[in-house]
Amino acid sequence: MTLFLLDYRLFFPATQRNKIFIGDVLSKIPLKKGFVLEIGSGSGQHGVEFQKRFPDIIWQTSDPKLEYRKSIISWIEHENLNTKMPEPLEIDVTKSPWPIPFKLVDNLQAIISINMIHIAHWECTKSLFKESSKLLNYGKFIILYGPFKIEDKHVSKSNEAFDKSLKIQNHDWGVRNLEEVNKEAIINGFRQKELIEMPTNNLILIYEKVS
Numbered sequence: 520m521t522l523f524l525l526d527y528r529l530f531f532p533a534t535q536r537n538k539i540f541i542g543d544v545l546s547k548i549p550l551k552k553g554f555v556l557e558i559g560s561g562s563g564q565h566g567v568e569f570q571k572r573f574p575d576i577i578w579q580t581s582d583p584k585l586e587y588r589k590s591i592i593s594w595i596e597h598e599n600l601n602t603k604m605p606e607p608l609e610i611d612v613t614k615s616p617w618p619i620p621f622k623l624v625d626n627l628q629a630i631i632s633i634n635m636i637h638i639a640h641w642e643c644t645k646s647l648f649k650e651s652s653k654l655l656n657y658g659k660f661i662i663l664y665g666p667f668k669i670e671d672k673h674v675s676k677s678n679e680a681f682d683k684s685l686k687i688q689n690h691d692w693g694v695r696n697l698e699e700v701n702k703e704a705i706i707n708g709f710r711q712k713e714l715i716e717m718p719t720n721n722l723i724l725i726y727e728k729v730s
């Protein structure tokens with residue numbers, strides 16, 4: 520019998536570049552043992568990197584796209600993480616309730632979304648906070664990474680050009696305004712705990728559940 524091993528791994532160069540910097544920030548967040556839920560995991564490169572780097576955490580990836588979920592599964596197999604990492608969940612942030620296993624909800628430490636909210640409709644940002652608020656207990660975190668406008672102004676020419684290119688692809692996409700993102704956080708019971716400047720004009724925003 521011939522055995523075919525199918526490899527669906529996708530490779531995003533930007534993800535490969537930023538995973539170490541993002542991991543360095545995550546290493547400073549006081550995450551207890553339990554799950555981290557990643558929304559919009561894409562290829563899965565971040566997921567396997569963070570699973571290897573933070574063995575006390577179970578890294579739960581997710582993505583609405585089958586192509587990406589297949590890539591994530593292939594990355595998990597490639598890195599021999601099958602016994603540690605669960606398969607990706609099919610989560611579209613706008614479809615409530617998110618299909619989350621009970622054991623994950625009981626031990627959820629943080630929800631993270633990297634480079635998602637500007638490549639999705641604004642409704643996705645609103646849903647991300649609304650649904651996360653139902654799942655995260657007091658003191659737990661939402662972590663966002665990506666480019667942001669501050670007081671409705673781009674922080675660099677390259678972010679401005681990127682924003683234009685996003686809007687050409689889809690009118691509803693675009694670099695989000697920090698103050699509007701913060702407003703959604705507050706409405707849903709979070710406070711901005713930290714803002715960390717990252718390479719290439721990106722930010723990491725850490726929100727803590729406070730009510």
Ligand SMILES: C[S@@+](CC[C@H](N)C(=O)[O-])C[C@H]1O[C@@H](n2cnc3c(N)ncnc32)[C@H](O)[C@@H]1O
Pocket residue numbers: 531534558559560561562565582583584587610611612613632633634635638639643
């Ligand atoms: C630019 S990719 C980023 C992928 C990955 N986080 C990374 O940084 O390499 C944007 C991701 O957001 C996901 N996404 C788009 N709309 C979404 C939605 N409504 N709910 C959840 N994820 C969504 C896409 O499927 C894609 O994986």
